[in-house]
Amino acid sequence: MSDSADGRAVVRIVETEAYVPGDAASHACRGKTPRNGIMFGRHGHAYVYFIYGSHFCLNVTSEPAGIGGGVLLRAAEPVSGIDLMRTRRPGSADRDLARGPGRLAAALGVDRAHDGTDLCAPGSLWLAAPLRPAPPPATSVRIGLTKEAHRPLRFFERGNRFVSGPASLNR
DNA sequence: AAGAAGATTCGCT
DNA sequence: GCGAATCTTCTTA
Numbered sequence: 001m002s003d004s005a006d007g008r009a010v011v012r013i014v015e016t017e018a019y020v021p022g023d024a025a026s027h028a029c030r031g032k033t034p035r036n037g038i039m040f041g042r043h044g045h046a047y048v049y050f051i052y053g054s055h056f057c058l059n060v061t062s063e064p065a066g067i068g069g070g071v072l073l074r075a076a077e078p079v080s081g082i083d084l085m086r087t088r089r090p091g092s093a094d095r096d097l098a099r100g101p102g103r104l105a106a107a108l109g110v111d112r113a114h115d116g117t118d119l120c121a122p123g124s125l126w127l128a129a130p131l132r133p134a135p136p137p138a139t140s141v142r143i144g145l146t147k148e149a150h151r152p153l154r155f156f157e158r159g160n161r162f163v164s165g166p167a168s169l170n171r
Numbered sequence: 172a173a174g175a176a177g178a179t180t181c182g183c184t
Numbered sequence: 185g186c187g188a189a190t191c192t193t194c195t196t197a
Contacts, residue, residue, distance in 0.1 A: 017178070025178070027193095033176050033192060053190025059178085072178055091181095102179050144178055 002108040003126045007084045007106050011076035011098050012131050014160045017142050018153040019060070021069050025147040028068025038088060038116050039068040043118070046117040046125060048110055055102030058110050060119060060127070074154070075099045076160040088100070100164045111127040 001010045001012035025038040027049070038047040046075055047059040047070050059091050063069035076098040078085055085097045085107040098104040105111075110125065118125045137155040142148075156163045156170060164168055 019178075027178080033194070049178085050192060051177065053177095053192075054178050059177060074178085094195080100179070142178080146177075150176095 001109050001128055002110065004109050004124060006087070006109070009084050011104070011108065012079050012080040013073055013076050014066035015073075015075035015154070015156040015163045015165075016137075017072040017074050018155070019059075019070050019072065020153065021063060021067055023069075023148060023151070025142070025145045025149070025151075026068065026070075028070070032068065036068065039063075041065055041116070043128075044118065044120045046110075046114050046119055047107070048112055048115040050112065051102070056105040056111055057101045058105045058108070058114070072101055074101050074166040075105055075156070075162055076107075077160065086127055095161060099162050129131050138170075140165075143169070 001008065023029060028039045032040045035049060038045055041061060042065045043061050043063055045061045047061055048056055049055055057072060059070040059072045062071045064068055078094065078097050082094065089097055089103060089106055096103060096105040114125050117123055117125050119125065134157055137160040139152045140154045141152060142149050142154045
C-alpha cells in the first residue's frame, strides 16, 4: 500500500521475480554500489531504481544485512484508490494499471524517494497482510533478462488476469 | 573520460 | 510484432 498527499493506493501483489545471491542477473552480483546499496541492508526494505530512462522498479530486499538479494514486484491487482492510479497512469486500461514492474511502481507513485523505506513499518509505502487466501503461486522462468533468465524464479497467481508476461508462461 | 547495456513501456505497422 | 525513447550506472580505456 502507498500513501501520498493525493491519497491512498492499495494493490494485491500477483507476480514477483527473485534475484538471489550469486545470480548474474542481479544488480548485486558485482558487489555493493551507490545504487544497489539498499540490497545489502536488512530484508524487508524497498529497493527502487530507475531503468531505461523512464521507469522505476520496486523491489523488496530479501537477505540479511551484508548479503545482496531482492524480489522484484512485477504486477499487482488494483484494490482501492483506483481513481488515483488512473490519474497516475493516464490512458491505461484498468487491467494495465499495475501489470508490469514499471507500471506497478507508477501506479503506487513510487520513485527514488522511496528507496530504502522500511516496508514493515508505518510510512508512505508498506506491505500488509494478504487481503484474501490464495493458492501457492505458480512458477516460471524470468522475464526480460539477458542473463540467467532460465532460472525458475518468477512467481505468479495462476489464472489472475492482472499478471504480466506472455500467456505461454502463465500456465 | 567516454561508452555500452539495461529486471520497460508505448505507439505504430 | 518491432523499434524508438530516454538516462542512470557501471565498466573499460
